[in-house]
Amino acid sequence: MLKDQQGFRRAAGWLARAVAFGLVLAGGVWCSGATATQPSKPAPSTATKNIKRAPSRDILQLTPEAQARAEAIAHYAAGQLYELRREPERAIAEYEAALKLDPGQVELAAKLGAEYLRRKQNDKALGVLTKAAAANSKRYEIQLLLGIAYQTVGKKDKAAIAYTAASKLDPLQIGPYQSLVGCYLRDRRTADSLKALERAFAQKSEDAHYWATLGDLYVVAMRGPDIEKAVKIVYKQKPKTDRAIECYGKAQGFAPEDLSVPFRLAGYYVMIGRPDDGIALYKKLLEKRPDVLEVRERLAYAYAAKKDFIQGAAQIEEVAKRQPLNWKVYRMLGNFYEDSKMLERAQANYEQALILNPKELELYLRVARLQVAQKHPKEAIQTLQRARDRFPVSARVPYFHGLIYSSMKDYPAAVEAFAQAEAMAKARTEDKELMDSAFYFYYGAAAERAKQFDLATKLFRQSIKLNPDNDESCNYLGYMFAEKNINLKEAEELVKHALKIQPKNGAFLDSLGWVYYRKGDYRKALQYVSEAAKSDAAKEDATVFEHLADIYLKLGKKDLAREQLRKGIGIEPNNKSVAEKLKMLGDGPQKTTPAVAPAKP
Numbered sequence: 001m002l003k004d005q006q007g008f009r010r011a012a013g014w015l016a017r018a019v020a021f022g023l024v025l026a027g028g029v030w031c032s033g034a035t036a037t038q039p040s041k042p043a044p045s046t047a048t049k050n051i052k053r054a055p056s057r058d059i060l061q062l063t064p065e066a067q068a069r070a071e072a073i074a075h076y077a078a079g080q081l082y083e084l085r086r087e088p089e090r091a092i093a094e095y096e097a098a099l100k101l102d103p104g105q106v107e108l109a110a111k112l113g114a115e116y117l118r119r120k121q122n123d124k125a126l127g128v129l130t131k132a133a134a135a136n137s138k139r140y141e142i143q144l145l146l147g148i149a150y151q152t153v154g155k156k157d158k159a160a161i162a163y164t165a166a167s168k169l170d171p172l173q174i175g176p177y178q179s180l181v182g183c184y185l186r187d188r189r190t191a192d193s194l195k196a197l198e199r200a201f202a203q204k205s206e207d208a209h210y211w212a213t214l215g216d217l218y219v220v221a222m223r224g225p226d227i228e229k230a231v232k233i234v235y236k237q238k239p240k241t242d243r244a245i246e247c248y249g250k251a252q253g254f255a256p257e258d259l260s261v262p263f264r265l266a267g268y269y270v271m272i273g274r275p276d277d278g279i280a281l282y283k284k285l286l287e288k289r290p291d292v293l294e295v296r297e298r299l300a301y302a303y304a305a306k307k308d309f310i311q312g313a314a315q316i317e318e319v320a321k322r323q324p325l326n327w328k329v330y331r332m333l334g335n336f337y338e339d340s341k342m343l344e345r346a347q348a349n350y351e352q353a354l355i356l357n358p359k360e361l362e363l364y365l366r367v368a369r370l371q372v373a374q375k376h377p378k379e380a381i382q383t384l385q386r387a388r389d390r391f392p393v394s395a396r397v398p399y400f401h402g403l404i405y406s407s408m409k410d411y412p413a414a415v416e417a418f419a420q421a422e423a424m425a426k427a428r429t430e431d432k433e434l435m436d437s438a439f440y441f442y443y444g445a446a447a448e449r450a451k452q453f454d455l456a457t458k459l460f461r462q463s464i465k466l467n468p469d470n471d472e473s474c475n476y477l478g479y480m481f482a483e484k485n486i487n488l489k490e491a492e493e494l495v496k497h498a499l500k501i502q503p504k505n506g507a508f509l510d511s512l513g514w515v516y517y518r519k520g521d522y523r524k525a526l527q528y529v530s531e532a533a534k535s536d537a538a539k540e541d542a543t544v545f546e547h548l549a550d551i552y553l554k555l556g557k558k559d560l561a562r563e564q565l566r567k568g569i570g571i572e573p574n575n576k577s578v579a580e581k582l583k584m585l586g587d588g589p590q591k592t593t594p595a596v597a598p599a600k601p
Helices: 002-020 044-049 064-084 088-101 106-118 122-135 140-152 156-169 174-186 190-201 208-221 227-234 243-254 260-271 275-288 293-305 309-322 327-339 343-356 361-373 377-390 396-407 411-426 429-434 437-449 453-466 471-484 488-501 506-518 522-533 543-554 558-571 576-584
Strands: 051-053 060-062
Touching: 064 088, 088 106, 106 122, 106 140, 122 140, 140 156, 140 174, 156 174, 156 190, 174 190, 174 208, 190 208, 190 227, 190 243, 208 243, 208 260, 243 260, 260 275, 260 293, 275 293, 293 309, 293 327, 309 327, 327 343, 327 361, 343 361, 361 377, 361 396, 377 396, 396 411, 396 429, 396 437, 411 429, 411 437, 437 453, 437 471, 453 471, 471 488, 471 506, 488 506, 506 522, 506 543, 522 543, 543 558, 543 576, 558 576
Parallel strands: none
Antiparallel strands: 051 060
16 A cells, blocks of 8 residues: 555656646646646746745755645645546545645536535535635536535525526526526425526527427426416516427427437427327337337327327337337336226236236236226235245335235235335335335224224324325324324314315315314314215215214204215115114105205204
8 A cells, every 4th residue: 555655656746846847737637727827838937936946056946835736736646546546535635635735726626526515525515615616706617516515405595596606607508507497496486497597598509408408497397386476477478489399499400310309399298288299299200210119108198198098009019019028018008008097908018028027026016906906806915925925025015915905905914914014124225115104004094994093093193203294194093083082182183284285175074073073063063074075075975974964963953964864875875874873863764865065054
């Protein structure tokens, strides 16, 4: 190791001596740095300004400034050599020493700042880039990196300032606009993102990449939150042309051979409800590149947007003819047919893909999912058993087992499967992401239906902890508390939170009404459950009408209660609870009336 260091130092020493005599480092950082003082033509006098003659006429000495620069270059050269040797830690140490001796080197500061960001050493990145920006206020690269550093540490306002500065320093670079728009959109500042895009749109760039990327940014921004309000703020009147289409058109004009531009434009046409225009472009692309799989797929979905599933499937079937052993083609066909609600064909294609590639776990899960959707849960269990035999340590397999057992209403088996999935995921890093809020909701629902209420409570609380806005978990736990007639204050808070997210959800309205029923506030209970009875949820659930009947009974209105129970029987003729309550009210078999919302008393 010492021998290597000595070699590096010898090379660096040669570079230092070269500077002493005014030599230029071709292609090195110090050739282009903001503070470099190399002359534009041979000028021995410039070099000798950096040299003092020692008392002995045979020895030369550098001035302190020249000595610092020479040492900086020596460190930089050593860093370069360490990089060649793939010793990044030593290289960075040398670069740090070089920048400390000569802080005006922009490229080196940018290099170090970018490396610190890559390593997530954000404080170091900010330190280097802030100093570099102060010393070199007109270098857009430094401002761009500084913006990234600020955004990384959550200082969004400072990031936006840095990105804006970068875009103004070099307005023909698309990178600063891209970063600025992304920053604004993540902060839900749609109007500001449009203003930045309009500034970029006003530039006179002749770079196809610039315009294609700007088109992409308009596509994203025009789907941002509060876009209609933002458009009114930014434009006195809406532009006559679609900005994204115009940008893609400019890109095509500057690079007509670049097929990625019409590909993007075709996708945008489909997205904004112009599938015929998209289809026309995709067809032109296929004339030039008939074997490009992704174009065929997009063309298929363009046809699907027109509900022309036959033409869509034909495109991918054409690829299957050309590539009969490509399992990805059959997976693609499966995707298409599944999205088109043609489940039997989708399953057949997934199974064909599985024959060609039995090592792809996702295919087993897709087949099993479709088998459940087609009311074949036992076949789905068999498919998952095949997956378990091949992938014995994957938590995804027992997770799917839990979902399928739940669909079969075998809730104890579902709970056991979910528990196994949780244990396996905790022991396997690549599966930990499966243990999200949705997982604990499904697990909790199975536990509640298996009458394991304490476990269900724990699981729903975990689901809400992972995602406080999981409205299904909030509602389920709140309703469960109301059913058990416990924790009613918390139940009310949970269901109200769910209703903030989905104010018109019939099931949630019924849950809140039932909480008030348990609290003895029958007027409020009637208000919310009556509203629930008007929703689509009531068309398939007799529980809403049973709750209404219970409320009317508390209010002493037996006739209205009887009427609601009849509606419940009309929806679920085999509902024992509703039938028993009707019998208790002395009601015999009667013709049921359509389920409509009751009039308020």
